[in-house]
Amino acid sequence: MQATFRRDLGELERAFRLADKFARERRLGETAVYLLNLAVEEIFTNIVKHGARGGGDIAIALDVAGGELVVEIVEHGAQPFDPTQAPEADVRAPLDERQPGGLGLYMLRKLMDDMTYEYTDGEAHIRMTKRLED
Amino acid sequence: MFDVRIGDDGVVVLSGRCDAVQADRVREVMDGVRASAVVDFKELDYISSAGLGVLLGVQKRLSETGHRLTLVNLNHHIREIFRIAGFDNVFEIR
Numbered sequence: 001m002q003a004t005f006r007r008d009l010g011e012l013e014r015a016f017r018l019a020d021k022f023a024r025e026r027r028l029g030e031t032a033v034y035l036l037n038l039a040v041e042e043i044f045t046n047i048v049k050h051g052a053r054g055g056g057d058i059a060i061a062l063d064v065a066g067g068e069l070v071v072e073i074v075e076h077g078a079q080p081f082d083p084t085q086a087p088e089a090d091v092r093a094p095l096d097e098r099q100p101g102g103l104g105l106y107m108l109r110k111l112m113d114d115m116t117y118e119y120t121d122g123e124a125h126i127r128m129t130k131r132l133e134d
Numbered sequence: 135m136f137d138v139r140i141g142d143d144g145v146v147v148l149s150g151r152c153d154a155v156q157a158d159r160v161r162e163v164m165d166g167v168r169a170s171a172v173v174d175f176k177e178l179d180y181i182s183s184a185g186l187g188v189l190l191g192v193q194k195r196l197s198e199t200g201h202r203l204t205l206v207n208l209n210h211h212i213r214e215i216f217r218i219a220g221f222d223n224v225f226e227i228r
Contacts (some may be wrong), residue, residue: 009154009155010155012153012154012155013155016151016153030211031211034180034211037180037182038182038215041153041154041182041184042182042183045154045182045184091218091219091220091223092220092223093220094223094224095193095194095197095223095224096194096197098190098194098220098224100183100186100187100190100191103183103186103187103219104182104183104184106218106219107183107215107218107219110218111218
């Protein structure tokens with residue numbers, strides 16, 4: 001199941017509807033549904049807020065393959081930014097030193113089983129997988 | 135559907151889904167919190183890093199005057215999110 005979205009935070013609701021429809025059709029469990037929504041939101045908002053100005057659409061493709069949830073997000077008109085290599089948020093810092101930045105990508109890297117990034121000719125491909133529980 | 139409100143008892147109640155679009159509503163309501171307060175998550179189904187960032191900012195602001203937020207009734211998934219984010223170190227979670 002896939003769809004394409006404008007690079008606009010107002011499109012997030014439609015992205016959630018895609019995720020919800022996919023989750024219902026595939027009868028995903030509660031944990032997988034939460035992770036699916038989180039993966040879609042964190043990558044989508046990261047692209048909208050920090051991606052290339054004047055960049056193109058964002059394509060989201062969802063699948064279950066080999067017992068794994070697969071979330072693929074393609075940013076068209078992207079500038080190179082590898083989320084798998086982004087500096088990790090310091091989640092052990094004391095309160096007065098804590099910064100909210102980087103938390104979304106940090107959580108995805110901890111919660112998903114795998115996250116890969118490829119950049120080719122202005123297209124950034126982010127692929128995340130999570131093994132589904134029986 | 136998301137909602138944030140402050141009850142008559144001063145408890146901040148979050149309900150529904152708190153995503154990047156709704157986080158500003160949390161910020162607006164929480165700007166009115168000037169002393170220690172309880173935030174009830176009982177009706178909240180989902181929160182992302184946007185909502186976490188707002189709560190972190192409130193906790194930092196309150197701590198400057200010796201106050202803090204206490205978070206209660208987190209569901210299993212949200213509790214796990216908070217643990218991974220290291221928020222169990224900066225909030226009292228009951």
